[in-house]
Amino acid sequence: MDDIFGRQQAILIADVQVNGKNADIFVRDDGTIGAIGEGVRKQHTGEADIIIDGNGAIALPGLVNTHTHAAMSLLRGYADDMILQDWLSQKIWPLEAHLTPPDVYWGTKLACLEMIRTGTTAFNDMYFMMEEAARAVGEAGIRAVLSYGFIDLFDAGKREAECRATENLVRHIRSLDNPRITAAAGPHAPYTVSPDGLKWCAEFAREEKIGIHIHLSETEKEVNDCIAQHGKRPAVLLDECGILTPRTVAAHCCWLDEAECTLLGKRGVSASHNPTSNMKLATNRAMPWHWLKDAGANVCLGTDGCASNNNLDMFEEAKTAAILQKFFWNNPTLLPAQEALAMATANGARGLGLATGRLLPGTPADIILVAVHEACNTPLHNAMSNIVYSCNGGAVETTICDGRVLMLNREVPGEKEILEGASAAAADLVRRAQSS
Amino acid sequence: MDDIFGRQQAILIADVQVNGKNADIFVRDDGTIGAIGEGVRKQHTGEADIIIDGNGAIALPGLVNTHTHAAMSLLRGYADDMILQDWLSQKIWPLEAHLTPPDVYWGTKLACLEMIRTGTTAFNDMYFMMEEAARAVGEAGIRAVLSYGFIDLFDAGKREAECRATENLVRHIRSLDNPRITAAAGPHAPYTVSPDGLKWCAEFAREEKIGIHIHLSETEKEVNDCIAQHGKRPAVLLDECGILTPRTVAAHCCWLDEAECTLLGKRGVSASHNPTSNMKLATNRAMPWHWLKDAGANVCLGTDGCASNNNLDMFEEAKTAAILQKFFWNNPTLLPAQEALAMATANGARGLGLATGRLLPGTPADIILVAVHEACNTPLHNAMSNIVYSCNGGAVETTICDGRVLMLNREVPGEKEILEGASAAAADLVRRAQSS
Numbered sequence: 076m077d078d079i080f081g082r083q084q085a086i087l088i089a090d091v092q093v094n095g096k097n098a099d100i101f102v103r104d105d106g107t108i109g110a111i112g113e114g115v116r117k118q119h120t121g122e123a124d125i126i127i128d129g130n131g132a133i134a135l136p137g138l139v140n141t142h143t144h145a146a147m148s149l150l151r152g153y154a155d156d157m158i159l160q161d162w163l164s165q166k167i168w169p170l171e172a173h174l175t176p177p178d179v180y181w182g183t184k185l186a187c188l189e190m191i192r193t194g195t196t197a198f199n200d201m202y203f204m205m206e207e208a209a210r211a212v213g214e215a216g217i218r219a220v221l222s223y224g225f226i227d228l229f230d231a232g233k234r235e236a237e238c239r240a241t242e243n244l245v246r247h248i249r250s251l252d253n254p255r256i257t258a259a260a261g262p263h264a265p266y267t268v269s270p271d272g273l274k275w276c277a278e279f280a281r282e283e284k285i286g287i288h289i290h291l292s293e294t295e296k297e298v299n300d301c302i303a304q305h306g307k308r309p310a311v312l313l314d315e316c317g318i319l320t321p322r323t324v325a326a327h328c329c330w331l332d333e334a335e336c337t338l339l340g341k342r343g344v345s346a347s348h349n350p351t352s353n354m355k356l357a358t359n360r361a362m363p364w365h366w367l368k369d370a371g372a373n374v375c376l377g378t379d380g381c382a383s384n385n386n387l388d389m390f391e392e393a394k395t396a397a398i399l400q401k402f403f404w405n406n407p408t409l410l411p412a413q414e415a416l417a418m419a420t421a422n423g424a425r426g427l428g429l430a431t432g433r434l435l436p437g438t439p440a441d442i443i444l445v446a447v448h449e450a451c452n453t454p455l456h457n458a459m460s461n462i463v464y465s466c467n468g469g470a471v472e473t474t475i476c477d478g479r480v481l482m483l484n485r486e487v488p489g490e491k492e493i494l495e496g497a498s499a500a501a502a503d504l505v506r507r508a509q510s511s
Numbered sequence: 512m513d514d515i516f517g518r519q520q521a522i523l524i525a526d527v528q529v530n531g532k533n534a535d536i537f538v539r540d541d542g543t544i545g546a547i548g549e550g551v552r553k554q555h556t557g558e559a560d561i562i563i564d565g566n567g568a569i570a571l572p573g574l575v576n577t578h579t580h581a582a583m584s585l586l587r588g589y590a591d592d593m594i595l596q597d598w599l600s601q602k603i604w605p606l607e608a609h610l611t612p613p614d615v616y617w618g619t620k621l622a623c624l625e626m627i628r629t630g631t632t633a634f635n636d637m638y639f640m641m642e643e644a645a646r647a648v649g650e651a652g653i654r655a656v657l658s659y660g661f662i663d664l665f666d667a668g669k670r671e672a673e674c675r676a677t678e679n680l681v682r683h684i685r686s687l688d689n690p691r692i693t694a695a696a697g698p699h700a701p702y703t704v705s706p707d708g709l710k711w712c713a714e715f716a717r718e719e720k721i722g723i724h725i726h727l728s729e730t731e732k733e734v735n736d737c738i739a740q741h742g743k744r745p746a747v748l749l750d751e752c753g754i755l756t757p758r759t760v761a762a763h764c765c766w767l768d769e770a771e772c773t774l775l776g777k778r779g780v781s782a783s784h785n786p787t788s789n790m791k792l793a794t795n796r797a798m799p800w801h802w803l804k805d806a807g808a809n810v811c812l813g814t815d816g817c818a819s820n821n822n823l824d825m826f827e828e829a830k831t832a833a834i835l836q837k838f839f840w841n842n843p844t845l846l847p848a849q850e851a852l853a854m855a856t857a858n859g860a861r862g863l864g865l866a867t868g869r870l871l872p873g874t875p876a877d878i879i880l881v882a883v884h885e886a887c888n889t890p891l892h893n894a895m896s897n898i899v900y901s902c903n904g905g906a907v908e909t910t911i912c913d914g915r916v917l918m919l920n921r922e923v924p925g926e927k928e929i930l931e932g933a934s935a936a937a938a939d940l941v942r943r944a945q946s947s
Binding site for chain 1: 835
């Protein structure tokens with residue numbers, strides 16, 4: 076049975092629900108969706124290397140997590156319920172100071188496992204030692220856009236080093252020649268990167284034809300500091316530095332004003348909503364989803380890292396987004412289920428420049444199967460509602476990325492080794508930090 | 512294997528984590544916890560009818576859901592993303608008008624199944640046709656406090672009928688003589704029950720020595736209406752009618768002011784926080800948890816019904832509570848993980864007058880086992896943090912209530928029949944409503 080995992084092969088998913096109708100899905104051995112619909116089974120059974128019984132499942136596009144720090148899964152539960160600055164300076168940074176490349180490898184392995192289990196097939200990552208993240212993603216079989224977190228702290232010497240690190244990562248990822256793994260520039264945030272650093276990142280991304288991944292206006296303080304330091308709001312500053320482009324993903328966006336939302340829309344930026352992290356860290360304002368949407372920005376969804384969430388379940392994140400928007404902006408009709416799911420699928424794929432996110436012939440086969448015969452999907456008045464409001468990632472039973480089976484009937488090969496390796500790495504990391 | 516389910520028997524849970532330590536738990540065949548600790552295995556192996564391998568699991572008290580309308584699981588996903596009044600008048604009430612006793616039976620069966628799967632062993636329910644709810648709870652094997660939703664709409668004739676319905680339910684539940692099922696008075700809310708109705712419920716509950724279950728200050732409008740109608744805030748009105756007692760569970764409590772919180776604390780009331788429902792229906796204010804806690808009220812947790820949540824997963828609810836409190840009251844240290852878990856366990860049990868909610872020798876054995884070797888519990892820096900922030904109910908692998916095994920290694924006997932019965936009842940209900 077193990078030989079069906081991770082292989083290029085033609086797959087027939089028979090008798091599955093697609094957009095409320097019974098259908099079959101044929102996946103070619105080049106990893107693309109060949110056909111979807113009634114009767115596809117009859118035409119393609121002979122060509123299929125394996126047949127997956129989709130009876131009792133809903134097929135969805137693989138989910139897309141547009142903002143995370145995957146390796147931080149090693150820090151899951153290490154510190155919570157603290158003031159942001161104390162949390163960072165007393166807990167997170169001292170631990171991160173001891174991180175080694177194998178830690179990033181194991182943390183990213185653990186994160187990929189959790190994503191596969193909960194139906195995410197692509198993610199947008201920012202961290203460091205990203206060569207090790209790339210290795211983990213390559214083994215896991217999912218997609219990732221990887222960026223080195225560029226932080227110059229307004230120091231010219233540091234800036235040079237960050238430019239080199241960014242160039243090195245992009246070169247390394249190109250050398251891997253893995254179509255599932257691409258690089259992005261990762262200027263951390265307007266409050267940690269100088270305008271010169273931002274401009275360099277923008278220009279470099281343009282030349283290299285890669286995306287940009289940045290944090291934007293997570294807290295009120297950083298907005299106020301930006302105005303005090305630069306005399307303008309963060310999105311305006313970023314725009315002047317060339318950072319706002321159709322290939323840019325801006326995470327958080329809690330404190331954007333209406334004019335900044337208009338600007339993001341005009342530039343075609345993707346705004347990644349991270350509601351759980353924002354609530355846990357008490358940002359005190361929810362992303363103005365309706366302003367961004369009305370302005371034509373591409374609003375998508377991300378979990379943020381495991382240190383501030385503390386999981387990578389995009390089903391839970393979609394629910395939290397849908398209920399937080401209603402609650403904070405005081406309107407129970409805001410962000411209905413279907414739009415929350417679009418944020419987690421089609422919009423996310425668009426944000427990362429992927430052709431996935433919809434189940435269409437000719438597109439890469441990133442497909443997940445969600446179990447119907449469970450309490451969370453009973454009754455099935457409305458599948459979109461159940462998926463967003465009732466299910467969590469545990470309802471995913473099968474995950475396919477790029478036409479390769481990564482989880483089948485909740486079995487992921489090698490799971491035990493990943494859990495053990497990540498546990499050991501996390502324990503050792505804490506030991507090193509505490510004995511230093 | 513099936514003969515281990517639902518039976519009175521002596522159980523040894525060997526090698527399980529309890530409060531961060533390795534221990535064994537011995538459950539007597541009278542349904543109580545006999546012993547907990549290291550070495551318990553050696554003393555009690557001979558007495559055990561069955562041995563459950565707890566290696567790789569964390570033992571917790573069964574969770575307590577202090578506010579729900581279980582049978583509304585049949586309406587899961589039927590209507591969402593609407594204005595409250597439209598949602599009720601166009602969707603929920605027309606469907607409820609066609610509810611029959613078998614619908615309440617199947618809806619409650621489905622709810623109990625979901626609760627068993629997600630680690631809840633006791634719940635506080637308010638609905639109608641509650642004799643059927645009692646039948647479903649009896650079969651499921653969990654605990655419930657059942658109340659008839661008393662709604663007189665300020666009409667003396669209706670009030671008499673509601674008094675009789677309340678008396679009948681209490682009499683019926685007494686006649687069942689099932690220690691797991693008790694009755695409560697269920698005056699729906701200050702805006703649906705006259706002061707005379709409230710007084711009758713308070714007096715009846717006192718005489719019968721039963722609890723009271725009521726909705727309190729969910730929306731700003733009902734508070735303003737109460738002041739306009741009665742010249743006082745809702746909690747003050749309830750207190751004058753005798754409703755605020757140590758056996759009262761008041762659900763929602765979003766719009767209490769500080770003086771009302773002090774009053775609830777003084778009376779020893781249990782306040783049930785229902786954060787997901789409040790966010791989804793855009794109540795625009797989160798329960799003032801810190802005021803209630805400081806006043807000495809017993810703050811516990813509930814999911815509300817499936818029509819406004821849309822699941823009964825108390826793990827997800829604890830996380831939503833912890834992050835909503837931080838977000839709304841703008842303080843990332845509010846409601847830390849340990850207190851969120853206490854709300855879902857010990858505080859909930861106290862609210863329902865149960866001796867469960869803690870793992871102590873001599874108390875009833877309501878025990879759940881949470882899987883450790885999963886991504887959500889890796890690494891295990893802090894079990895409390897993982898349980899609240901990272902896991903959902905899918906991490907529960909075994910559920911024991913009153914010393915009876917209801918789920919073992921994720922198997923619940925009869926699950927398929929319950930899902931099919933509830934699906935059929937829900938479809939038929941919609942058909943009847945649409946053809947009328």
